[in-house]
Amino acid sequence: MLIACLVYDAADPPAPHGAIEQVARAVSPRVTPCGRAAVVCDVSGLGRVCGPPAVVAREVLAQAAAAGLPVRLALAGTMTTAWVLAHARAGLTLGAVGTDAAMLAPLPLTHLLAITELDRHVAGVRRHTEAAVAIRTAADHRPVRRSSKSGGGSPGTSTPGDASFRSYRDRLATLERWGIDTCGALAALSRADVRARLGASGVRLHQAACGEDVVPLVPIAQAREFVDRIELEWPIEGLEPLSFVLARQCDRLARHLEQADRGAVAIRTTLTLTTRAHHVRTLALPAPIRDAKVLRTLILLDLESHPPDAGIDVVDLQLDVVPGRIVQGSLLARATPSPERVSTLLARLTALCGEGRVGSPVVLDTHDGRACGLAPFLPPSSGSTVTEPILAAEAREAMQSAAMTGFSTVTEPILAAEAGPGERAPVPAHLRRWRRPRPVQVEVARGRPAQVAWFTPHDRAMAVRACAGPWRTSGAWWDTDAAATWDRDEWDVELADGLVYRLARHRGTGAWEAEGVFD
Amino acid sequence: MASAAVRSLETLLQTRNLGSALPAMAAPPRRLATGWLAVDHRLGGGWSLGALSEVVGASSSGRTHLLLATLAQATRQGQVVALVDALDRFDPATAAAAGVCLDRVLWVRGAPVMVEQARPGVIEQAVKQAVRAGDQILRAGGFAVVALDLRDIPARCLQALPSITWLRLAQVVEPQDTVALLLADAPVGRSARGVSVLLEGRAVWQGDQVQSRRLAGFQPSWVVRSATGVTTGEASRRTAWEGAC
Structure with missing residues (x-):
């Protein structure tokens, strides 16, 4: 050698x-x-x-x-x-x-x-x-x-x-x-x-x-690049004629992906406009995809949400790729949506509801109960199951612990799940949180809410039937942004109409607002 | 004599490939447990797959518990679910505490509208957007549960939708192994194989002392309505629903 x-x-x-x-x-x-x-x-x-x-x-x-x-x-x-x-x-x-x-x-x-x-x-x-x-x-x-x-x-x-x-x-x-x-x-x-x-x-x-x-x-x-470029004889106005151009390009790219056993994980679309400006969009895909129709649909849906300002002269597509997927499905497990289908669905839903409105809910690492986040929705492959009843096992363990110590740490959902059909255990109350809290006027008697009035003309003030609290919560006081800090007392309040609300009193201003209703 | 006539009629239906019209010969409906044992007992095992069902009731009646129990049940089995939240009132922390695997939930957030303060047309727009999103998710397939949360939306906005809307959703879900759930304040629409669970509840407080009192939950009562009849849940009372449905 x-x-x-x-x-x-x-x-x-x-x-x-x-x-x-x-x-x-x-x-x-x-x-x-x-x-x-x-x-x-x-x-x-x-x-x-x-x-x-x-x-x-x-x-x-x-x-x-x-x-x-x-x-x-x-x-x-x-x-x-x-x-x-x-x-x-x-x-x-x-x-x-x-x-x-x-x-x-x-x-x-x-x-x-x-x-x-x-x-x-x-x-x-x-x-x-x-x-x-x-x-x-x-x-x-x-x-x-x-x-x-x-x-x-x-x-x-x-x-x-x-x-x-x-x-x-x-x-x-x-x-x-x-x-x-x-x-x-x-x-x-x-x-x-x-x-x-x-x-x-x-x-x-x-x-x-x-x-x-x-x-x-x-x-x-040698690293292979997956790019495709079409220079048009006449500028294209609108997305419908563009879809035919994209179909040709995606077909070619899909063939190349197939030959190289690769799947696209990101699509970079660059449109050179008649104004000589470049309209660049990058789409990250939740899974490697090499289906031409799916790729074209995703690009079009994205461009529908973010259309170019002028006619299109040149269309450039560039794909980031990874090795192709080898999927071994399970005969016994229920099939989950395929990544191609999920990608298309998410693109459609994003076009319908807007950016940042579709995904998997995420509990943020904070004590502020109002905070929540959204992560990209990436469904696990079919066949992967969650460990069966973690909660039930935890519940049993906690019940045994409670029996020994006299203190119960079992959460309410677990108790309800364990209750049989003949039992009369109450079901847990879950909060439906209003993203925009509603200001309320609260009359306080002996340190506790006694009457709640909404700031709307057709709602009359209602007496408080029962309440629990206050639960004091505060945080981000170290933050320089005053809007990020919170310091409030929370109350669970049942009004005369039988509805149970979560009220919060801001300790700094003394203002009350309703954060949601229990359901 | 009558039985012979019935048998001949059944044979005739089968030769014309109309055997599925016979209720006795139709396959028993597959079900997805709600995770709420008492309700599962009343529903014969849970929600019917391939049907549009609804959960109806006022606030503070346990609707969210039934929804989260269903989502938790499905996600714990490794399935994926979708929640179309028309008014963006879903609380992830509450759901996680109820046992829902959040990474298996597709959450579609509508506009965070306060119904009482919304401008005319905003809520109608939110409802249309939610229904379209639910329709697209159902058509995509592969989800064990698709919940369309239309709670707190005034009845007039829901009634403004064409009645064919719910029929179309029912048709989309029918060939799938999916439970389509509608959550609303009043009955909206369900498919022929679906059920309406009408919930009422009252708050239960624990603790005798003022300092130790806390909200323990709701004592629910429910009425289950289906094409085959009405069954009532424990401690149920005859309510306005009886007339409404």
Whole structure:
């Protein structure tokens, strides 16, 4: 095997993103990019096409020169040798298969520090591959944002702060104190003795000095972009004619997604308008989708809510993708709505009710009972069930605890759920909360509400039949925004008409308001 | 003689593929438990799947408890549910305390309108929006429960809707394994296989001392109306509903 390592040879300006990788891909399909500034590729088969390694090296350098990139190039039998040589020597370094140790032998030991970065990239590639497999085999597929940093093995330069770098540096310092100052001298030592004295890091350095790889080269496929662009002969006004254009584009993109076994998790629609302005919309999808009709419907529904201001000249679609979903349904569990259907439904409901009005309810981490949130609705896959009656189990446990201690911590819903058909247990009262509290006038007698009057002409004041409270609650007093703070007394009040309300008295202003009704 | 005639009639219906018209031969309706054991007992196991049912009553009668118990029951079985909240009065903390798995709930929030202070037309718009949202969710399918909360909406606004509205919703839900629930202050509409649960309640307070008193809940009574008749719940009283329905 003949491995080439290409390294960008300039500190300033930094290597253009992907430029070195493009040079390598021009000569070999088996490429492992190692950050922006280095790439390792397998050029074994090029001997039959180009000739001996020297000719191959000239081809690579010609490609780099054509791209305007100053590079170092090393060809060797292993990835480690090529990497160390490319980082140690400027220009071209040619080696033959089987002469790795001899090539490295005259180099000072400090050049072995370069393998820190190589090992990190190799480990990153391995994690990336494992993560891809995990994503493909996972039963529950959630949208996974593609990240430029794959699997934690983020490319970058080794810094003295890295643990492995420090470990290698310490081992090399030890070796130099022992009088071993070249790779050849280190390679001449017994590996067992090196392990006994310097541990695993010493062994890795010994392997590098011998030009041995820890893992073989794992080629990374070129990231494929899913974009489609249509430049229209005549501007389009309105969404109906646009739907035909989008249908063509979505059909093409769906075919490409199918071929690559990918699903779209985000759609970026860019409309270039006749005013030369760009109308950009980005849609995040709850699950990977590659159905052309669904994609088109989602884009159209979004554009219905946010229409462009002028006629459309150019339509650009760009998809963010993740590996395709593999769904294993359950024969016994009830089917949940498919992600495609949920996406379309959510888009329709959002178009109907507005942004921020559709989703899953969320209880916020605050003591302010009025606070609530909305999260994206992502239905779990069919077959995943919630642990059966958590509440009933909790109830039994709490009842036993109450029987022993005399204190009941059981909540009312649980008690009601446990009550049988013949029992006369009251059902719990649940609050229906008014998002806009209603101001009321409350007459207080002996420190408790006695009469409540609404500020509407047709409602008359009503006597309080029963009440409970006050429950004092306050919070966010540390907040600089005065509107965020609250400090109030809450009362549960039953009026003469039999309805039970939650009233609150703001302690700062003394104003009363009704927050909701129990039902 | 009569039985022979009935048998021949049944055979004739079956040969014409009209066997489903025979009540005895129709499959028993599948049901979803409400989570409120006493009501389940009266309903024969719970809400009928593929039917439009309704929960009706005044405020402070236990309607929310019946709704949350149903949602909790469905979500605990791993199913997803939808709640169309016409006036945006759903309280997630209350629902979570009642055992509802919130991440399995699709919550569609209507406009937060105060009925007493709303401008003309706003409530009607909110009702139409809620009904359309409910219709779209039912058509999407896959939800175990789709609840359309129209409580606190004046009867005149609901009556302004075409009567065909509820029939269409009933038709959409009929072939599905879904419970469509309408919650309102007064009866609105239900499908032939659905039921109307009419609730009344009175508040129950616990604690003799002023300092220790708290709201324990509601003592409900209910009337269940269906196409096959009327059954009453415990402690039920003859009320205005008897005439209203």
